[in-house]
Amino acid sequence: MVDMTRNDKNPVHGSHAVEVRGLVKHYGETKALDGVDLDVREGTVLGVLGPNGAGKTTLVRCLSTLIVPDAGTATVAGFDVVRQPRQLRRTIGLTGQYASVDEKLSGWENLYMIGRLLDLSRKDARSRADELLERFSLTDAAKKAAMNYSGGMRRRLDLAASMIGRPAVLYLDEPTTGLDPRTRNEVWDEVQRMVAEGATVLLTTQYMEEAEQLANELTVIDKGKVIANGKVDELKARVGGRTLRIRPVSSSDLPGMARSLAEAGLDGVAGSQAVPDEGVLLVPILSDEQLTAVVGLLAARGYAIADLGTYLPSLDEVFLAITGQRPASVEDSVPTEKTEEVAA
Amino acid sequence: MSTVTTTKPAPTAPGPAPVDGRPGEGRIGLRANLRHIGALVRRNALQIKQDPESMFDVLFMPIIFTLLFVFVFGGAISGKGQQEAYVNYVVPGLMAMMGMNIAMGVGTGVNDDFKKGVMDRFRSMPIARSSVLIAKIVVELGRMMVAIAILLTVGFMLGLSIKTSVFDLLLSIGLSAVFGASLMWIFILLGLTMKTAQAVQGMAMLVLMPLQFGSSIFAPPSTMPGWLQSFTDYNPLSNLADAARGLINGGAVAHPVTVTLIWSVAITAVTMPLAVRKFRQKT
Numbered sequence A: 001m002v003d004m005t006r007n008d009k010n011p012v013h014g015s016h017a018v019e020v021r022g023l024v025k026h027y028g029e030t031k032a033l034d035g036v037d038l039d040v041r042e043g044t045v046l047g048v049l050g051p052n053g054a055g056k057t058t059l060v061r062c063l064s065t066l067i068v069p070d071a072g073t074a075t076v077a078g079f080d081v082v083r084q085p086r087q088l089r090r091t092i093g094l095t096g097q098y099a100s101v102d103e104k105l106s107g108w109e110n111l112y113m114i115g116r117l118l119d120l121s122r123k124d125a126r127s128r129a130d131e132l133l134e135r136f137s138l139t140d141a142a143k144k145a146a147m148n149y150s151g152g153m154r155r156r157l158d159l160a161a162s163m164i165g166r167p168a169v170l171y172l173d174e175p176t177t178g179l180d181p182r183t184r185n186e187v188w189d190e191v192q193r194m195v196a197e198g199a200t201v202l203l204t205t206q207y208m209e210e211a212e213q214l215a216n217e218l219t220v221i222d223k224g225k226v227i228a229n230g231k232v233d234e235l236k237a238r239v240g241g242r243t244l245r246i247r248p249v250s251s252s253d254l255p256g257m258a259r260s261l262a263e264a265g266l267d268g269v270a271g272s273q274a275v276p277d278e279g280v281l282l283v284p285i286l287s288d289e290q291l292t293a294v295v296g297l298l299a300a301r302g303y304a305i306a307d308l309g310t311y312l313p314s315l316d317e318v319f320l321a322i323t324g325q326r327p328a329s330v331e332d333s334v335p336t337e338k339t340e341e342v343a344a
Numbered sequence B: 001m002s003t004v005t006t007t008k009p010a011p012t013a014p015g016p017a018p019v020d021g022r023p024g025e026g027r028i029g030l031r032a033n034l035r036h037i038g039a040l041v042r043r044n045a046l047q048i049k050q051d052p053e054s055m056f057d058v059l060f061m062p063i064i065f066t067l068l069f070v071f072v073f074g075g076a077i078s079g080k081g082q083q084e085a086y087v088n089y090v091v092p093g094l095m096a097m098m099g100m101n102i103a104m105g106v107g108t109g110v111n112d113d114f115k116k117g118v119m120d121r122f123r124s125m126p127i128a129r130s131s132v133l134i135a136k137i138v139v140e141l142g143r144m145m146v147a148i149a150i151l152l153t154v155g156f157m158l159g160l161s162i163k164t165s166v167f168d169l170l171l172s173i174g175l176s177a178v179f180g181a182s183l184m185w186i187f188i189l190l191g192l193t194m195k196t197a198q199a200v201q202g203m204a205m206l207v208l209m210p211l212q213f214g215s216s217i218f219a220p221p222s223t224m225p226g227w228l229q230s231f232t233d234y235n236p237l238s239n240l241a242d243a244a245r246g247l248i249n250g251g252a253v254a255h256p257v258t259v260t261l262i263w264s265v266a267i268t269a270v271t272m273p274l275a276v277r278k279f280r281q282k283t
Helices: A056-063 A085-089 A107-117 A122-135 A151-163 A181-196 A208-214 A232-239 A251-264 A288-300 A315-323 B002-007 B030-050 B052-078 B083-113 B117-123 B129-157 B166-193 B197-213 B226-234 B236-249 B254-281
Strands: A016-027 A030-041 A045-049 A071-076 A092-095 A169-173 A200-205 A217-222 A225-231 A242-248 A273-275 A280-285 A305-311
Touching (some): A030 A045, A030 A056, A030 A071, A056 A071, A107 A122, A107 A151, A208 A232, A217 A232, A217 A315, A225 A232, A242 A251, B030 B129, B052 B129, B083 B166, B083 B197, B129 B166, B166 B236, B226 B236, B236 B254
Parallel strands (some): A092 A169, A169 A200
Antiparallel strands (some): A217 A225, A242 A280
16 A cells, blocks of 8 residues: 555545554453454444443554554554554544543633644634534533533534544544433534544444444444444344334234235345234334335235334344354453443 | 635545654654643643632642741741741742642642543644643643742741842742752652552652651751761752752852752653653553
8 A cells, every 4th residue: 555645635435544454452361452453444434333341442542542552553544553653643533432621621722722732823723613612512601611511512522622633534432422312412413414524433332323323334343353344234234224113003913914014025024023912013124115115015904003113223132143142341341441430 | 615614624634644654754843842832831721720729739838838837946946036037047948848849739630630531632632742741840830939939928028038139039949940840750750650649649748758857948957866967968858948048048059059950950861751651651
């Protein structure tokens, strides 16, 4: 990749902004990263899905030059994490699961400080701070100390802080862990907007739902190893994707509904399954068209439906589908994952 | 519409981004370094503004110490009713002590500060990692200057007189600052090495007490046993106190000034690189 011209204004879409090969990081006996390979194509979002202690944070910390890997290589925007940390730091933005802003400073002062640290002139740092506060709907709280922000505001400030240098690659380390659903949606909206504008993002998450919302491709890791990767749709197909849950008004309709679906020959729907105990029918769904077709068919046959909804497989179910077992590392915490909170 | 275009994150690699790994590539220039230190000093100053209580030590320590020592020990050491003579003895000594006490606070501050997420952000940014530490020292030196100003004010109210010149007084303040800064590196190193702020505090007290009281700060060592006198002779705090005393009250200063400077340079030369290294490697 030596002749790759990084100065090209329009690099070939699909070249890799992040390339990780055989990355290893051990902490004593704990293998936080045990030979991880992954790629993030430019302008796309890679979701790194895994339970607590899988090595997600260690990966992000390696890629941010905060820790030095024991073996393997990683390049970000063409820069090697070990040999070219200074250049690499110019190309990245980092948002951790622990809000990395100065609590005692106001939102504006935080952004201004980071602008100055990124060598913006006073004037540019000022206008960039104003601009990002506006964009992340924090203008009203601009002068308040960050410690008085709500969880969602803090996370938005953190995102804004990561955006000041217009990074080529953005790391979002569990950006919505610990947020309530409404705040989580706010953060998702922001991330989607950044992606729409062309940002390359490496996102770590414990939630299949988040990965599905935001990521183009997925890498599933457990105990420091990649156990699956591919396009989100491919993986979804592998783990079963969404499930449609239908509750007819009368549970005596269940067998008839299942038969209707089987006979209709809709793709994949043959796997539908009646659960008489709960009075529901579970239908695996692979596409929106299929969802519409199933509901349309049942309506056409005159079945009265009391309730219906779709749900995604949980992380547990994903792991179950891929590895045949539940994630192992949920219980054991890796010392590096910055879990310093002491149990009360 | 230029404002709109600027809001767009650059989707591609940033402009000048060479692929080759020349070692000097991306090194931070002096001017950029000063700018970064400036931004971080501003951060520390704003923190003080947000949390004015953090200035209480600087504001009250010099007042309380000066009053206590002058009125409790002053009579005993200089004779009843002779407190004013002791003022001129103890205030230069307290100047040396201020530096040490404030330096100790840096250790606990660093320990606290560096556990926060914002340090990860600083460490993942294209700035010299030492600038974070240097900014801290600059701000603490500022705090030290405030403490010394208050100390001198209280001293003047209790009868302190400068027997030399304002220039000599400034020299004594400068010398205290140089030595104080070197001590800060020790405590920054401790703060980065030890697990909790309490541990830093405990460790600091262990070092601090013998150095402070086994010195010429509070009482002339001539009444101390021989072995303790040899200790105070080499104790940098004694030398700093003697130097400040000489500069304010007149007398020979070449020896204590030289010893203090040697200590300052030696301490800085050893602990500063270790502290920067420790900070760089912190995970």
